[in-house]
Amino acid sequence: MRFIGAILFTAIAGLIFVASFTATVSAQDEPLVGPKPPVVVKPMESHIGNITGHAADAKSDYRRYCAGCHGDYGDANGENAVWLDPKPRDFTIATFKCRSTLTGTLPTDEDLFNTIGRGITNSNMPIWNVFTKQQRANLVAYIKIFSPRWEHEKAGTPITIPPEPPVTIESISHGQALFAKLECWKCHGTHGEGDGPSASTLTDSKDNPIRPYNFALGGKDSRFKCGSTNEDIYKIFMTGVDGTPMPSFADVIQPNDAWDLVHFLRTLQVHRHSKENEVLTAAHGVIPPYVNKNPPPAADTNKAPGGGQ
């Protein structure tokens, strides 16, 4: 009995040994589960006011807080990415939604710094306001290691935003006329509910379906992906949401007209507490039709908006 027991024991132990040995060997042979090449941390920097961010100092924060979605290599292939819609940003192509700079250009360090602190509403990108400014600046620098664009190109120049004129019912009315003329409704819908005739067909530059923003959905303090102030909305449609079908209108809208459009867009956020909604309520909720008091001689009013891809 003892003898058989001993043989059995050796056999089982042997089997376990062989099994674990094969497992280690195959793990080493299998390139998919083998150790990945290390991330090369280029000496990138960021400048936010008087703070200088260094990529090397963000290495552990990035791996701990960002890589799960954005991926160790910044390619948007983090382990959680499959579950997310919209997908995390792919830093290897350096296309960013929230910019103060013209479409197609790189955002400024401040743009990225602000986006990280603000998070992206209606997406899984968290609000990272627990970090110190230095940590956030370091992360901005770290994002730059993933695309060679940051070594060859400078950030775009921020657009100039003229001071905001007062909110009046005339301004709102002109904004509404622009919303119609520039065909914002084709995607966003006449009431801004994200249900225009083109809405269901839209895809982003990585072929994922994307919905136009629904202005009516938010509550009292509804936000945009790229901010919440009137200046932020101004920037969004003047610079475009790159990587999505949301175009840039900087070539077609005059700076002051853009403010009228901002004022109208605020009224589409029906639940939001805003100066614009107060003015509209005072006008009994009716936006009068726009009357152009000084029509241009024979201007070309049919220019198509520039691409936002």
Ligand code: HEC
């Ligand atoms: C839970 C997942 C998740 C985590 C964790 C995460 N992100 Fe994101 N991030 C996203 C998603 C999703 C988007 C894209 C949102 C969109 O397109 O609307 C995004 C977008 C971004 C953008 C692009 C902004 C733009 O203008 O296009 C930056 C920059 C960014 N994240 C930085 C970070 C940093 C830095 C960290 C770590 C501190 C981080 N993210 C952690 C999900 C995540």
Ligand code: HEC
């Ligand atoms: C071709 C379709 C299309 C047209 C035309 C269009 N949009 Fe958009 N817009 C989109 C899509 C898609 C998004 C959502 C982008 C995202 O979620 O990343 C969007 C988002 C927005 C946002 C919110 C961005 C944010 O930060 O959350 C604003 C504001 C906006 N559009 C204003 C306008 C205005 C004003 C016009 C007309 C002057 C216009 N759009 C025309 C497709 C369009």
